[in-house]
Amino acid sequence: xxxxxxxxxxxxxxxxxxxxxxxxxxxxxxxxxxxxxxxxxxxxxxxxxxxxxxxxxxxxxxxxxxxxxxxxxxxxxxxxxxxxxxxxxxxxxxxxxxxxxxxxxxxxxxxxxxxxxxxxxxxxxxxxxxxxxxxxxxxxxxxxxxxxxxxxxxxxxxxxxxxxxxxxxxxxxxxxxxxxxxxxxxxxxxxxxxxxxxxxxxxxxxxxxxxxxxxxxxxxxxxxxxxxxxxxxxxxxxxxxxxxxxxxxxxxxxxxxxxxxxxxxxxxxxxxxxxxxxxxxxxxxxx
Numbered sequence: 001x002x003x004x005x006x007x008x009x010x011x012x013x014x015x016x017x018x019x020x021x022x023x024x025x026x027x028x029x030x031x032x033x034x035x036x037x038x039x040x041x042x043x044x045x046x047x048x049x050x051x052x053x054x055x056x057x058x059x060x061x062x063x064x065x066x067x068x069x070x071x072x073x074x075x076x077x078x079x080x081x082x083x084x085x086x087x088x089x090x091x092x093x094x095x096x097x098x099x100x101x102x103x104x105x106x107x108x109x110x111x112x113x114x115x116x117x118x119x120x121x122x123x124x125x126x127x128x129x130x131x132x133x134x135x136x137x138x139x140x141x142x143x144x145x146x147x148x149x150x151x152x153x154x155x156x157x158x159x160x161x162x163x164x165x166x167x168x169x170x171x172x173x174x175x176x177x178x179x180x181x182x183x184x185x186x187x188x189x190x191x192x193x194x195x196x197x198x199x200x201x202x203x204x205x206x207x208x209x210x211x212x213x214x215x216x217x218x219x220x221x222x223x224x225x226x227x228x229x230x231x232x233x234x235x236x237x238x239x240x241x242x243x244x245x246x247x248x249x250x251x252x253x254x255x256x257x258x259x260x261x262x263x264x265x266x267x268x269x270x271x272x273x274x275x276x277x278x279x280x281x282x283x284x285x286x287x
Contacts, residue, residue, distance in 0.1 A: 001028065001030065001111050002030050002032050002110055002111065003022070003031040003111040004034070004035065004100070005019060005031065005113045005115070006035040006077070006112065006115065006118075006121055007019060007034065007035070007036070007037055007058070007113040007228070008036075008051075008115070008116035009036065009057040010037035010039075010044070010053035010056070010057040011039045011043070011050065011054070011116070011153075011207045012203065013208050013224075013226065014226040015115055015228050016061050016208070017226045017228065017281065018115055018228035018229050019058065019061050020061060020065060020285055021232050021233075021281055021284060022113070022206075028030065028235070028237065031070065031258065032073065032100065032110070033073045033093075033096055033100065034095070034099075035077045035097070035119055035120050036051050036052070036054040036055035036075065036077045036093065037050075037051060037078070037093075037116030038051040038054075038078050038079060038081065038117060038120060038157075039051070039116060041153075041204070046079075046116045047079060047157075051077050051078065053079075054077075055074065055076055058074050059071055060061055062074075064199075064201040064204055073095050075092040075093040076092045077092070077094070077119070077120040078091045078092060078094065078119040078123060079091070080119075080147055081157055081161065082118060082119055082160040082161045082164070083160075085160045085163050086126065088122070088124075088127050088146050088276050089119055089120075090127070091123065093124075094123035094124045094127060094267065095127065097112070097120065097121065097124035097131070097216075098128035098131060098136075099128075101124070101131035102131060104134040105134060105256050106133050106134060109135055109171070109234060110135050110136075111136050111138060112137045112138065114138065114141075115139075115227075115228035116138045116154055117157040117284070118139060118158060118161040118162055122158070122161035122165055125165070125170065126164060129168070129169075131170075132168045135171070136172075137165060137171070137172050138172075138175070139154075140154065140181060140231040141156070141174070142162070142177065142249070142251070143170045143176050144179025145259075145268070146179065146244070147178050148256050149157060149256060150251070150252075151255040153177075154177075155251060156255060159251050159252075159253050162251040163251050166248040166249065166250065166266075171266075172248065172267070173233055173243070174269065175233055175241075176268075176269070180269055180270060180272060181227045181272060182225050183274050184278070185224055185226070186209075186223060186278060187222070187223050188210050188222075191205070191209060194286060195285060196265060198285070198286040210224070212224070226281075233277050234269065238276060238280055240272070240273050240277040241269050241271060241277070242271040243267045243269045244268055244270060245265045245266070245267065246265070246267075247260065247262070247264070247265060247266070248263040248265070249263075285287075
């Protein structure tokens with residue numbers, strides 16, 4: 001399958017795993033482009049800086065992997081979020097997706113793995129609505145439908161973008177964070193055992209993951225979700241997760257999901273086979 005990856009790679013550490021895992025799964029997935037997405041938290045001063053830092057981090061990971069050949073497939077994304085549900089944020093990433101997707105068909109779609117605020121993808125849908133029937137969007141965002149709120153990082157940054165996605169004709173796979181993908185967590189001891197010393201990339205992932213977890217831990221015992229790997233894994237053949245059909249939710253501006261049973265069907269992931277996926281991830285990264 002041909003795929004593009006939309007990622008806020010500098011946000012934390014999970015995007016780096018997802019990018020590397022995708023590249024290491026080239027027997028099943030062909031990476032056509034990588035889009036840097038905006039984000040805004042304590043690590044950056046604005047969504048624009050978040051996007052630029054993510055662009056740089058994508059190149060850093062490719063260098064660690066010795067994949068200089070992929071660097072010309074990296075595109076800068078949006079520097080801000082959608083101002084409303086009708087106005088795209090034009091960027092190199094959004095324009096590339098709006099053009100590239102036209103090379104595909106409903107029978108042979110382009111798979112869009114989105115592991116960030118959905119701004120770039122929503123902008124592409126607004127720029128060229130015809131691509132909706134030519135793409136499948138695998139988005140990691142929002143919380144589980146039965147979670148008490150929906151204030152999830154990828155979702156609340158650009159609620160307008162989420163509404164554009166779910167209101168469009170695009171096929172969508174939703175991987176909720178808390179209550180579902182939160183189960184895909186690892187520990188210092190697993191990282192040290194499976195990745196330490198295997199290669200430059202693995203040492204970098206160990207160092208940054210452990211440092212980030214130590215900085216944000218709430219007690220002596222901690223585990224760190226590496227959420228975004230799961231979006232890549234949905235496209236792979238292993239027994240990694242369970243999903244079902246649900247009607248597309250409505251992202252409300254008050255940090256909650258709303259539901260309408262007349263809306264289009266999407267795939268909703270409700271369970272992660274944590275151990276199966278972790279083994280496949282560690283095996284591929286350590287090669």
